[in-house]
Amino acid sequence: MPAALTDPRTVARAFRVVAVAEAVSWVLLLAGMFVKWVLKTSEVGVQLAGPVHGVVFLAYVATTLLAWRVLRWSPNTTALALLASLPPLCTVVFERWAQRTGRLPLGETASVRAG
Secondary structure, three states: OOHHHHOHHHHHHHHHHHHHHHHHHHHHHHHHHHHHHHHOOOOHHHHHHHHHHHHHHHHHHHHHHHHHHHOOOOHHHHHHHHHOOOOOOHHHHHHHHHHHOOOOOOOOHHHOOOO
């Protein structure tokens, strides 16, 4: 396995990026579904955002499993991360919680806290 995939800070950064990307792809898919089903004007949004969301979702699952291994997440934390991928935008909520509770390593500059 490449060294970058075993570095906790690299895995944490990758998890953060993929968690936000998963949430953004959800929003794009929901917007496409709104245009298709409510406005009834076009299916292009769903046709484009659907596959993108699918790929990003799979990347989130893979990154979560990598984080479980490298960051030594408990089975409960891992299950919560995976469940967070189901409702829209919950991956960002999970990522913030994981950062706040120390499950995602903070960067060197972020380790200094005010107050």
